[in-house]
Amino acid sequence: xxxxxxxxxxxxxxxxxxxxxxxxxxxxxxxxxxxxxxxxxxxxxxxxxxxxxxxxxxxxxxxxxxxxxxxxxxxxxxxxxxxxxxxxxxxxxxxxxxxxxxxxxxxxxxxxxxxxxxxxxxxxxxxxxxxxxxxxxxxxxxxxxxxxxxxxxxxxxxxxxxxxxxxxxxxxxxxxxxxxxxxxxxxxxxxxxxxxxxxxxxxxxxxxxxxxxxxxxxxxxxxxxxxxxxxxxxxxxxxxxxxxxxx
Numbered sequence: 123x124x125x126x127x128x129x130x131x132x133x134x135x136x137x138x139x140x141x142x143x144x145x146x147x148x149x150x151x152x153x154x155x156x157x158x159x160x161x162x163x164x165x166x167x168x169x170x171x172x173x174x175x176x177x178x179x180x181x182x183x184x185x186x187x188x189x190x191x192x193x194x195x196x197x198x199x200x201x202x203x204x205x206x207x208x209x210x211x212x213x214x215x216x217x218x219x220x221x222x223x224x225x226x227x228x229x230x231x232x233x234x235x236x237x238x239x240x241x242x243x244x245x246x247x248x249x250x251x252x253x254x255x256x257x258x259x260x261x262x263x264x265x266x267x268x269x270x271x272x273x274x275x276x277x278x279x280x281x282x283x284x285x286x287x288x289x290x291x292x293x294x295x296x297x298x299x300x301x302x303x304x305x306x307x308x309x310x311x312x313x314x315x316x317x318x319x320x321x322x323x324x325x326x327x328x329x330x331x332x333x334x335x336x337x338x339x340x341x342x343x344x345x346x347x348x349x350x351x352x353x354x355x356x357x358x359x360x361x362x363x364x365x366x367x368x369x
Contacts, residue, residue, distance in 0.1 A: 132165040132190075134158075134236055135213035135293070139205035140181075140223035141171045145332035147180035150225055155188050157229035161236060167192045167209040168223070172199035201303040210296055217246075218296060220306075222287035225331030227251075235290040235323045242321065246295060248313040250281055251288030251325035276350055277357075281310035281320060288325055291318075300356055304349040311353055316362055 136158070140147070151166075158164050168181045168191065178195055185191040194208055210218050219236050221227040235249045242249075284307050291313065299305065299312045310320050 132215040135215040137209035144176040151184040169205040169209040171205040231325035246292035249290040251286040253327040279311040
């Protein structure tokens with residue numbers, strides 16, 4: 123059932139990319155919707171990235187209870203960045219917040235991040251969630267620490283945890299960024315390239331509610347190396363004026 127558009131445009135749009143997360147949709151929505159009350163009016167956009175399970179049906183059931191929810195569907199799996207870009211492009215609010223759909227993120231943290239961004243003035247910063255204590259297996263923790271250390275040394279983005287799915291930023295700033303699969307892991311470096319400052323916000327982290335992660339440590343590492351090289355090239359080839367004056 124399509125979401126009913128309010129006459130008042132939303133202040134914020136929450137964008138959640140999901141792939142085969144049918145069991146997690148209901149509990150995520152049950153916690154997220156009440157947590158967003160202080161940011162009303164808002165919208166929650168789920169982008170189903172070609173799921174092969176009942177994810178879309180679970181979102182439709184949640185939508186019947188919460189008119190703030192919107193559902194967008196890819197006809198095939200295009201990757202997390204593509205799904206996020208689909209949702210952000212379709213969003214009706216000037217401010218965007220992203221989170222994962224597996225239940226590991228805590229919605230109250232997302233509200234705090236959005237409040238930091240909304241109070242920061244112009245130009246809008248990128249507010250990045252930093253997981254203070256992760257509930258993942260030791261192999262993932264080690265792999266992530268190595269990857270974050272390598273990326274920070276090479277890119278100097280000063281973000282200790284770019285892999286956290288919780289981010290808040292201005293919609294128009296995101297849509298200026300070059301689009302490539304995997305770019306969601308490099309948002310601090312890309313936003314800084316366009317003159318936006320980084321605000322790091324400590325957030326909680328929980329074990330996945332149900333299902334399995336869609337990534338392997340080796341696969342993520344190999345793609346991450348290639349993507350880091352790509353970001354280095356983009357930075358070398360991008361020219362952004364400090365200011366633009368109209369005369």
